[in-house]
Structures are given as structure tokens and as C-alpha cells.
Amino acid sequence: MTTDTLSRAFAALADPTRRDMVARLSEGDATVSQLAEPYRMTLQAVYKHLRVLEEAGLVSRPGGPQPRPVRLEVQAFDLMDTWIERHRSRVEQRYRRLDAVLAELKGDDDGQNHGDSNRSRSEAAGHPDES
């Protein structure tokens, strides 16, 4: 309902069937029944999956209602991609910086980390936003 696009996109791809549909759609558009054919579930179930993908913005349905084609929508992928990429890169940066620090003080300190190494709780961070 109030769920944001990113959540819906990730949730949509959390299902193997849906991922398979996306995989097949990446090869070319298809109608609902064409999509449904390989699976052992009902056409209605497939249709429901389709709705999920649609509401996640991963898929669109252009054309008047008959053999209504289903088309992949790339932009939603970009959303997830940039999200993942942003945080992945942050971690890697942190690793690089840590390696630098380790190289800096070589091997003088004891190997034990006393747990409270990161006392930097500077920003309140009381906001579960997405930035």
C-alpha cells in the first residue's frame, strides 16, 4: 500500500517465478498466456505475479486490451542498481581506508579490538529515510 517503489521492486524479484518471468521478458515481450505456459500454476496465479511486477514498475502493459503485451521497464532496475551500487561502494571505500590505517600503524597495537572502536555516533541518524 504505502510501500515505496524500491521495496516493491526488491520484493518483486524475491520470487523465483517472477525472476524467471523477468528473464524471459528480457528476451522479448509476451502476452499473459504466453508467459503462463511454462509454469505448472494457474493462469490467474501468473496474472497475479504480473500485477506485482507491474506495481513494482518493473513491467508495463501498453496496447489496447486483447493479446495485451507485457514489456520490461528498465528504469526500475536502475533504481535497485544505484541503491546497491551506492552502499557497495561505501563498504569498499571503508575497506580501503581501513587497509590504509592498518598499513599506517603496521603492527604495534595489540591485535584485539575492544568492541567500542567506533564511538563516532555523531549524527543522530534517527531517520529511517532512503536518502
Next chain:
Amino acid sequence: MTTDTLSRAFAALADPTRRDMVARLSEGDATVSQLAEPYRMTLQAVYKHLRVLEEAGLVSRPGGPQPRPVRLEVQAFDLMDTWIERHRSRVEQRYRRLDAVLAELKGDDDGQNHGDSNRSRSEAAGHPDES
């Protein structure tokens, strides 16, 4: 249970709270209680989220049991990233090829698409695998 890693990874990131945790962990390791502090839910709830992230392979818990740190695990992100990237690129290739075809036969055919433009159901494709 029998759910594959990719499904778990996507499902894990489908939750805003979990995504926020990942975002914060990308800035540095943290303990369970440190992680829990900003949210208005119980520590146990946060712990559960943590378990989800852990079973998805997005996070690891090194160190003996005391202020057990939580650490981001980048490799799982690579999994999702490559998946997304693979299919995104396929669609883009298709678009390029389609543009090429359109350019090829410029404007001779009628503008109406009779719906059954893609009769190419050549490959059986009856395999819901992940490849």
C-alpha cells in the same frame, strides 16, 4: 528454507528497516543494540531482521559472543548486481536491435502493429532455472 540465496537477498532488501540497517552498516560495523537504538521497535524485532540479513548472506557476525559485531558482506550484493545487470543489458541490446530494424525498413509498413508481431516462440523455454 529451500529458498535460494538470490531470493533471500532480494527479500531481505525488500524491507525499509533492513535497507536502513544495511545503509548504516555500510558506514561501519555495529552491535545489535547499537543497530536497534534508532528504531521504535523491540530489540528482538531488530534481531530478527538481522537474522534475515545474515541468512541472506548480506551480513556476517565475526568475533566471540560479547558485543558481537555485525559486518556487511559485499559478495551478496555482487550476486544481485550481476543478476540485475545481466537482464538490464539484455533489454538494452534488444532495444538497440529493434531500433536498427526500425531504421532498416524506415517507414514503409503501416503504422498499425497487428499484435502478433513476435510469433517467434522458437525456444521451448520450459525451464524455470536461474542459469
Next chain:
DNA sequence: AGCACTTTCAACCACAGGGTTGACGGATGG
């Protein structure tokens, strides 16, 4: 109009998932 086919809606069922409360093991510190 009538028939066949494809898409869509609605009601229902079983189960996974986010959240809670309650209690328990294990280290830390008086």
C-alpha cells in the same frame, strides 16, 4: 448472435513474515 479465447476480478485457504511479550544463557562489574 453465438462461440472460443484471453484477460481480469473476487472469494477463499494455507503459510510465511513483521511485530510483540516473556524468559533464559553468558559475560561484565560491583
Next chain:
DNA sequence: CCATCCGTCAACCCTGTGGTTGAAAGTGCT
């Protein structure tokens, strides 16, 4: 030893979701 904080497990509630069946629309063909 006893208090305490942290992490963890378990039972339970409620909602969301994947799947079903059954029935309705919309369109194409004769």
C-alpha cells in the same frame, strides 16, 4: 555472589501473499 546488560530463543498475533476455484468481462471469428 548478585545485579545487570546484551544477545538469543520461543510462543503467539495479525497481516500480506502465493496459490486455488469460479465467474465475469472484452475481443475475434463465422
